[in-house]
Amino acid sequence: xxxxxxxxxxxxxxxxxxxxxxxxxxxxxxxxxxxxxxxxxxxxxxxxxxxxxxxxxxxxxxxxxxxxxxxxxxxxxxxxxxxxxxxxxxxxxxxxxxxxxxxxxxxxxxxxxxxxxxxxxxxxxxxxxxxxxxxxxxxxxxxxxxxxxxxxxxxxxxxxxxxxxxxxxxxxxxxxxxxxxxxxxxxxxxxxxxxxxxxxxxxxxxxxxxxxxxxxxxxxxxxxxxxxxxxxxxxxxxxxxxxxxxxxxxxxxxxxxxxxxxxxxxxxxxxxxxxxxxxxxxxxxxxxxxxxxxxxxxxxxxxxxxxxxxxxxxxxxxxxxxxxxxxxxx
Amino acid sequence: xxxxxxxxxxxxxxxxxxxxxxxxxxxxxxxxxxxxxxxxxxxxxxxxxxxxxxxxxxxxxxxxxxxxxxxxxxxxxxxxxxxxxxxxxxxxxxxxxxxxxxxxxxxxxxxxxxxxxxxxxxxxxxxxxxx
Numbered sequence: 001x002x003x004x005x006x007x008x009x010x011x012x013x014x015x016x017x018x019x020x021x022x023x024x025x026x027x028x029x030x031x032x033x034x035x036x037x038x039x040x041x042x043x044x045x046x047x048x049x050x051x052x053x054x055x056x057x058x059x060x061x062x063x064x065x066x067x068x069x070x071x072x073x074x075x076x077x078x079x080x081x082x083x084x085x086x087x088x089x090x091x092x093x094x095x096x097x098x099x100x101x102x103x104x105x106x107x108x109x110x111x112x113x114x115x116x117x118x119x120x121x122x123x124x125x126x127x128x129x130x131x132x133x134x135x136x137x138x139x140x141x142x143x144x145x146x147x148x149x150x151x152x153x154x155x156x157x158x159x160x161x162x163x164x165x166x167x168x169x170x171x172x173x174x175x176x177x178x179x180x181x182x183x184x185x186x187x188x189x190x191x192x193x194x195x196x197x198x199x200x201x202x203x204x205x206x207x208x209x210x211x212x213x214x215x216x217x218x219x220x221x222x223x224x225x226x227x228x229x230x231x232x233x234x235x236x237x238x239x240x241x242x243x244x245x246x247x248x249x250x251x252x253x254x255x256x257x258x259x260x261x262x263x264x265x266x267x268x269x270x271x272x273x274x275x276x277x278x279x280x281x282x283x284x285x286x287x288x289x290x291x292x293x294x295x296x297x298x299x300x301x302x303x304x305x306x307x308x309x310x311x312x313x314x315x316x317x318x319x320x321x322x323x324x325x326x327x328x329x330x
Numbered sequence: 331x332x333x334x335x336x337x338x339x340x341x342x343x344x345x346x347x348x349x350x351x352x353x354x355x356x357x358x359x360x361x362x363x364x365x366x367x368x369x370x371x372x373x374x375x376x377x378x379x380x381x382x383x384x385x386x387x388x389x390x391x392x393x394x395x396x397x398x399x400x401x402x403x404x405x406x407x408x409x410x411x412x413x414x415x416x417x418x419x420x421x422x423x424x425x426x427x428x429x430x431x432x433x434x435x436x437x438x439x440x441x442x443x444x445x446x447x448x449x450x451x452x453x454x455x456x457x458x459x460x461x
Binding site for chain 2: 011012015016017198202219263264267282283285288290314323
């Protein structure tokens with residue numbers, strides 16, 4: 001167990017590698033109840049969120065969800081999150097645990113008449129069930145990614161969200177805090193393996209999902225981070241003007257994905273000769289090689305370029321690759 | 331498949347969880363079952379160069395699991411005469427067989443009297459029980 005954002009979290013149960021493989025090949029469950037939940041409700045909830053979130057909220061219907069960013073005036077990323085449209089005028093934001101309070105304050109400070117912002121994190125538990133066989137094992141019908149519906153598992157009412165952080169088919173199940181243990185047991189009873197923070201990190205890194213605090217943050221803008229696709233630059237939102245400028249001029253550096261071509265495992269904070277530093281690095285259980293992400297000068301940002309990582313004083317080469325690093329053969 | 335816990339009697343042990351098998355004026359070095367269990371499945375071995383000098387209590391290389399890097403602390407001083415290429419190619423060999431196929435380096439001893447300062451299996455086991 002390790003402390004994480006005020007929670008005691010398991011790094012691993014059986015081991016990072018078997019847990020990682022279980023999610024890639026079958027199904028695994030992560031307790032992600034540490035994540036924050038913020039509700040925004042009211043006749044002007046849409047207006048408020050449309051002005052603080054980067055993606056176009058008008059595209060999200062009731063039953064839908066969207067990956068989006070909370071941005072600052074510099075185009076930096078206050079947080080990345082998923083917004084769910086619960087009812088016409090009611091939205092649920094699932095945010096990173098470490099940013100829960102700052103996100104809440106950020107949105108509340110910008111609150112407008114006709115919108116109500118509430119931190120409801122303590123009321124809910126969230127279990128991410130991920131892997132190619134996750135839906136089958138849970139007895140759930142497949143649904144489109146980024147949708148949600150109410151469902152039921154062994155008599156427990158759950159919000160079933162077709163979202164996740166692993167690159168696999170899967171769901172995130174949200175229920176009331178009182179049903180936490182019952183839901184966990186119901187999931188395990190279906191032969192789904194428990195998985196910890198360690199596997200969660202290697203899984204998301206293989207598919208290049210950024211981790212806030214490592215790869216993205218208030219001082220890294222969405223365009224340089226490769227998240228331009230989450231920014232509706234034709235609408236007005238916090239930092240939109242700066243992001244339009246960066247896009248026009250072209251970013252000076254870019255968040256790239258890379259695979260080691262020499263021995264060694266890149267780790268967060270290791271310098272990259274061609275610009276910045278490694279923001280996330282680990283061993284890829286699927287590729288059996290060191291992989292990572294980091295910022296480099298834009299000139300070195302194209303797939304196929306060679307970069308050099310300083311692995312505790314030893315220069316080791318890596319190749320910039322197209323994201324995601326790992327993709328299932330279809 | 332991970333090995334079962336054991337601490338062979340013919341080895342000498344260092345408090346940093348490294349073992350030495352002394353053979354004449356040479357010694358084979360590795361990490362103990364306790365060390366590999368604490369690290370988890372190894373995914374990288376950064377060996378010393380052939381001929382490199384190693385000194386007792388100092389790092390001669392690194393092993394890494396998915397989550398952590400660990401220095402290899404030499405239980406004895408000497409010069410590297412062989413590196414186990416099998417572990418370079420398949421680091422999980424250490425988890426499977428920490429005292430056999432999972433050896434890390436062979437050294438020519440520099441200071442053979444250092445051997446007397448190491449723990450025997452019984453003392454090391456008592457030491458591990460306190461960790």
